[in-house]
Amino acid sequence: xxxxxxxxxLNLTWLEQVPSSIALLDTNFCLIDASEQxxxxxxxxxxxxxxxNILDIFPGLSDNWKTKLEYAxxxxxxxxxxxxxxxxxxxxSSFIWYLNPWKDGYGNNIGVVVSIKDVTETKKLQIExxxxxxxxxxxxxIAKIGSWEFNVEKEEVFLSPKVKDIFKIQHNSLLTLRTAIxxxxxxxxxxxxxxxxxxxxxxxTPWDENLEIISANGSTIWVNAIGRPKFKDGKCARIIxxxxxxxxxxxxxxxxxxxxxxxxxEYQQFFKASPIGMAVTDYSTGKFLEVNDEFCNVTGYSFExxxxxxxxxxxxxxxxxDKSSMLKQLSVTNMFELTKLNYTAKNGExxxxxxxxxxxxxxxxNKRIITTLVNVxxxxxxxxxxxxxxxxxxxxxxxxxNFTHMVSHNLKGHATNITLLLNFIEKExxxxxxxxxxxxxxxxxxxxxxTIKGLREIVSxxxxxxxxxxFLVVNDFIYRAEQRLTGLVKNEKxxxxxxxxxxxxxxxxxAYLENIVVNCLxxxxxxxxxxxxxxxxxxxxxxxxxSILSIEDNGIGIDLNKNGNKLFKLYKxxxxxxxxxxxxxxxxxxxxxxxxxxxxxxxxxxxxxxxRIFFPNK
Amino acid sequence: MPKQLESILLLDDNYSTNFxxxxxxxxxxxxxxxxxxxxxxDALEYLKIPENPIPELIFIDINMPIMSAWEFLENxxxxxxxxxxxAVIILLTTSLSPKDEEKAANIGQINGIWLKPLSEEKINAxxxxxxxxxx
Numbered sequence: 001x002x003x004x005x006x007x008x009x010l011n012l013t014w015l016e017q018v019p020s021s022i023a024l025l026d027t028n029f030c031l032i033d034a035s036e037q038x039x040x041x042x043x044x045x046x047x048x049x050x051x052x053n054i055l056d057i058f059p060g061l062s063d064n065w066k067t068k069l070e071y072a073x074x075x076x077x078x079x080x081x082x083x084x085x086x087x088x089x090x091x092x093s094s095f096i097w098y099l100n101p102w103k104d105g106y107g108n109n110i111g112v113v114v115s116i117k118d119v120t121e122t123k124k125l126q127i128e129x130x131x132x133x134x135x136x137x138x139x140x141x142i143a144k145i146g147s148w149e150f151n152v153e154k155e156e157v158f159l160s161p162k163v164k165d166i167f168k169i170q171h172n173s174l175l176t177l178r179t180a181i182x183x184x185x186x187x188x189x190x191x192x193x194x195x196x197x198x199x200x201x202x203x204x205t206p207w208d209e210n211l212e213i214i215s216a217n218g219s220t221i222w223v224n225a226i227g228r229p230k231f232k233d234g235k236c237a238r239i240i241x242x243x244x245x246x247x248x249x250x251x252x253x254x255x256x257x258x259x260x261x262x263x264x265x266e267y268q269q270f271f272k273a274s275p276i277g278m279a280v281t282d283y284s285t286g287k288f289l290e291v292n293d294e295f296c297n298v299t300g301y302s303f304e305x306x307x308x309x310x311x312x313x314x315x316x317x318x319x320x321x322d323k324s325s326m327l328k329q330l331s332v333t334n335m336f337e338l339t340k341l342n343y344t345a346k347n348g349e350x351x352x353x354x355x356x357x358x359x360x361x362x363x364x365x366n367k368r369i370i371t372t373l374v375n376v377x378x379x380x381x382x383x384x385x386x387x388x389x390x391x392x393x394x395x396x397x398x399x400x401x402n403f404t405h406m407v408s409h410n411l412k413g414h415a416t417n418i419t420l421l422l423n424f425i426e427k428e429x430x431x432x433x434x435x436x437x438x439x440x441x442x443x444x445x446x447x448x449x450x451t452i453k454g455l456r457e458i459v460s461x462x463x464x465x466x467x468x469x470x471f472l473v474v475n476d477f478i479y480r481a482e483q484r485l486t487g488l489v490k491n492e493k494x495x496x497x498x499x500x501x502x503x504x505x506x507x508x509x510x511a512y513l514e515n516i517v518v519n520c521l522x523x524x525x526x527x528x529x530x531x532x533x534x535x536x537x538x539x540x541x542x543x544x545x546x547s548i549l550s551i552e553d554n555g556i557g558i559d560l561n562k563n564g565n566k567l568f569k570l571y572k573x574x575x576x577x578x579x580x581x582x583x584x585x586x587x588x589x590x591x592x593x594x595x596x597x598x599x600x601x602x603x604x605x606x607x608x609x610x611x612r613i614f615f616p617n618k
Numbered sequence: 619m620p621k622q623l624e625s626i627l628l629l630d631d632n633y634s635t636n637f638x639x640x641x642x643x644x645x646x647x648x649x650x651x652x653x654x655x656x657x658x659x660d661a662l663e664y665l666k667i668p669e670n671p672i673p674e675l676i677f678i679d680i681n682m683p684i685m686s687a688w689e690f691l692e693n694x695x696x697x698x699x700x701x702x703x704x705a706v707i708i709l710l711t712t713s714l715s716p717k718d719e720e721k722a723a724n725i726g727q728i729n730g731i732w733l734k735p736l737s738e739e740k741i742n743a744x745x746x747x748x749x750x751x752x753x
Contacts, residue, residue, distance in 0.1 A: 412712045416735050417634040424641060444634040527684075556659060558684060605659075 024102060025112040029054050029069050032111065041116070043088045054114065058085050060092070072099040072112045085116070093118065103374075104275055145244040150177060152201055152236050163243045166223065168215035185212040185220065193225065200229040201236045210246060222247045276372050279306075283359065283367035286310040298353065298375045300346030315344055317355075326357070330369070334359040340376065351377045414448040469595060471505045472513055474540060474549065481517040485525070494525045494534040504540050506547045506615045512591035517549075519588045520611050524553035527609070545617060546597070552610040558603040588613075621749050622647065623674045628654035629661050629690065630679040630710070639677065639736050646741040649675075658685035662693050665702075672701045675748070679734070680711045680718055691727055703727075706748045710734045 015024065015033050021041050023034035030053050039047050042057075049057045055065060061083055068079050079099040084092045095116040102111040146162025157180050161171045167183055169175075177197070184190040189211040196207035206228040213221050227241035271278055277295035281288055288306045296303055299314055306314065317323040322338055329336035339354045357371035421441045428434045478498055482489065489496065506513065521536060528534035537552040588611075592599050596616050603609040626649040628636045636654040643652050653673070655661040664670055678687040685693075687709055694702065709722055709731045722728045729748055732740060 413632060413635065413734065416712070417632065417638060420638045420735055421634065424638075440634055440637050444632075447632075447634075556684070559689065 020115060021117075022113060022115045023054075025054055025069070025114060027073060027109075027111055029066075029112065031057060038116070041087060042085060060084055060086065068099055069112055072101050073109055075101045075109055077101065145242050147240070147242050148180075149241075150197075150239045152238055166215070166221060166243055166245050167213065168217045168219070183213045183215070185214050189213070196225075196227060197239065200227055200239050204229050204231060204236060220247075221245055276374055279311075279371050279373065280360075281311060281369050281371065283369055286312055289368065295373055298345070298351065298373055299343075300349070314346075317341070326355075330357070330359060351375055353377075411448070411451070414444060414451065417444050418448070469507050469509055471507050472510055473502070474500055474504050474506050474513075474517075475502050477513050477517045478521075478538060480514060481521050484518055485522055488522060488525055492525050492528055492534050494528070494536060496521070497535065497537045499537065499539040504542075504547075506540075506549065507617060508595055508615050509591075512595060516588050516591055516613060519585070520551040520613070523585070524551055524555060524609070524611075527553070527555040529554065529556050529606070542617070546614040547617060549613045549615070550610060551613075552608065554608040557605045557607050557609050558601065559605045560601060560603050621745055623649045623745070623749065625649060625651040625653065625671055625673040625675075627661065627665075627673040627676045627705075628652065629656075629658060629677065629682075629687075630654070631656050631682040632679070635679070635735065642736050642738050642741055645738045646745070648741060648745050658682065658687075658690035658693065661690065662697070665694070665697055665699065668699070672699055672705055674704065675706045675708065675744070677708050677710050677736070680709050680731075688721065688725075691725060695727060708732055708744065708748075710736070 015022065015035055021035060021038040023038050024032045026032050031050050033050060034047075039045065054069070055061060062081075065081070065083075068081060072079055077100055081097045081099070082094060083097055084094050087093045095118055098113075098115045098117070100113040100115070101109045102113045104110045146160040146164070146166055148160060148163050149158040150156070151158075155177060157175050157177050159167070159175060159180070164171050164173060181190060181193055181197075184193045192209055192211060196205075196209065199205040200207065206226070208224070208226045211223055211225050213223055215221050222245070224244040224246045225241065226244075227239050229236045229239045231237065271290070272292050274292055275294060277298045278290075278292045279288055279295050280290040287308055287310050291303060291306050296306065299306070299316070301314060311317065317326060317338075319341070322341060326336045326338060335356070335358045337354075337356050341353050341355065343351045343353045345351055352375070354374040354376050355371055356374075357369045360368050360370050418441060421437055421444065425434055425437045425441070428437060475498070478500065482496060488494070521538075524536040525534045532554055535554050537550075539550045539552075541548050541550075589599055592613055592615075598614045600612040600614070601609065602612070626643060628639050630636050630639070633656060636656070640652050640654060643649055653664065653670075655664065665672065678690060680687045682690075691707070706729045707727050708729055709718075710733070711718060711731060712734050714731060714733060719731060722731050730744075732744065736744075
């Protein structure tokens with residue numbers, strides 16, 4: 001099924017909250033909705049531009065916008081355009097416009113995401129960055145580093161004036177180890193300091209810690225404290241080290257962390273609500289660190305089942321070549337893309353998925369991979385359906401061509417023959433000859449009637465293919481066919497051997513089954529060998545999927561090597577003599593097709609033919 | 619008076635057509651002997667028997683059930699009769715399709731395709747074209 005309006009099914013309430021200027025356009029580039037920031041940026045306070053085309057909302061946009069929007073709709077990512085937009089009456093401002101495809105959960109492009117950044121804001125950021133760089137350099141220049149020494153034997157503490165400046169104490173102050181340690185903030189900082197000194201003395205371990213101290217005037221200062229024990233005669237004699245004021249640097253780090261946490265929050269919102277399956281995995285272990293709802297949906301596993309376990313436990317990339325392709329791509333480009341993978345979900349359902357991954361790593365942390373997973377089964381099913389429809393349509397066209405071909409050929413043949421025969425009769429004076437001509441004319445007429453009857457049947461089948469199948473006792477139909485064919489059976493002295501049990505049922509359409517049985521039986525008898533009594537053996541069997549009706553004769557047979565694939569074609573098989581094995585076979589095949597069954601033929605020229613008709617059990 | 623052939627073979631699954639053609643051949647008085655068959659298999663059975671002469675002229679309907687003209691010709695070419703290549707072979711059809719024409723052009727044995735039904739005039743023309751041209 002094709003969704004008529006995929007957009008109306010999406011919940012867009014999250015959009016309002018997005019802390020950036022984002023707008024969503026449908027496939028006609030009309031504005032569906034946008035974030036608060038976006039609306040306020042352009043002073044659309046009552047949001048009455050919803051539904052309007054973006055090019056109408058911003059008439060000043062340059063000409064190539066439409067093309068670029070179409071590119072985005074085609075799936076091209078991160079298109080950047082620097083262009084002006086009216087921000088309020090008569091006031092324009094330059095923005096960087098980012099165009100991205102907007103996809104639904106099946107990976108279909110359903111619109112375009114337009115986000116904007118002020119050019120000025122970008123410039124501001126640039127300036128800020130420069131400023132920060134400068135600050136850092138300055139800090140480096142005036143780095144507040146002081147040195148200290150602790151003599152273990154004498155338990156004397158020496159602090160350089162710089163350290164005393166950091167501690168905000170007088171340069172002539174004297175501190176003991178204890179009072180010095182007490183400058184470290186109670187709790188983890190002081191504990192760490194004590195442990196570090198202890199370890200340095202007892203096991204010679206140096207330290208390098210960022211710790212907080214409370215200076216003499218009560219201010220909290222972050223310091224980088226480094227200590228190295230010095231050994232003499234196998235004993236720790238003294239510890240030397242430095243104290244560096246890193247407060248400003250730490251403030252920056254803390255801010256960064258805060259931002260990271262905040263943006264993490266935004267990202268998590270997006271991550272969770274993303275209509276595309278997403279997962280974060282650890283690069284080295286392959287374990288899931290984070291998965292979103294859609295990821296769970298597609299794989300069929302719950303959050304709890306996935307988290308902490310390797311992707312390998314869930315049949316993802318179970319094909320070794322897929323896995324090696326992923327690793328190869330990752331090692332070269334830090335990304336990977338694998339499409340149309342077969343995946344068996346937890347419930348056993350076969351799915352086709354696309355995986356796109358990218359390595360994300362914070363300098364110190366372990367490498368991680370963020371992977372998007374898109375279930376493309378629906379897309380594939382759609383195209384398969386389409387293909388099937390095209391094939392069916394082609395088949396129907398074939399049938400129609402057959403049909404018209406047959407009509408023109410055969411009726412024309414019959415008609416001209418009748419005209420000619422009538423001409424002969426007209427001219428003929430001899431009564432005996434006239435009678436002979438008349439009887440031939442009569443036969444010809446019968447044949448033509450037969451042909452037309454067949455045609456009518458084909459047309460009525462074509463109009464009548466919505467009937468329901470039911471379980472039918474096959475023998476009822478065989479007896480009925482035998483009755484209908486009594487004349488033929490008597491004339492040809494045919495023997496019909498029915499091996500089917502009276503309780504054998506086939507799921508079929510009653511009218512079709514009757515036709516099929518009659519056609520097969522009459523063919524089996526008509527195409528007899530002149531020197532042999534026709535014997536027809538009817539049998540049936542059932543397997544898991546089909547009920548199979550077999551009709552075997554000892555007639556003239558068919559050269560399948562030459563006729564096999566043409567056997568059931570109308571033009572090929574319909575004879576002018578009205579014996580019409582062709583018409584019968586064509587009808588039989590057509591009716592079996594309509595019931596989603598199939599026919600197999602086995603035959604040896606001169607020895608006989610077996611038709612096997614498969615009726616689906618469902 | 620046109621040339622009279624020893625024998626003509628008619629192959630058409632429609633009995634009436636064969637009958638009509640026989641009549642025209644009789645009117646044209648162009649053959650001493652005419653045999654007709656409604657299936658290629660029967661015709662081949664007849665031709666396999668050495669006592670039966672290979673006809674000088676064979677008319678074959680293209681569209682026949684069970685064995686079409688093409689298949690009949692394949693079988694015919696495998697006949698173990700030395701004089702089988704002497705026969706003039708004419709295909710007959712109610713409507714000439716380019717596909718059939720192309721097919722026929724690729725088969726050397728075939729001398730021509732003519733439209734059904736035959737008439738006295740057509741038969742005379744055929745005799746003249748294929749048998750009297752060198753006389």
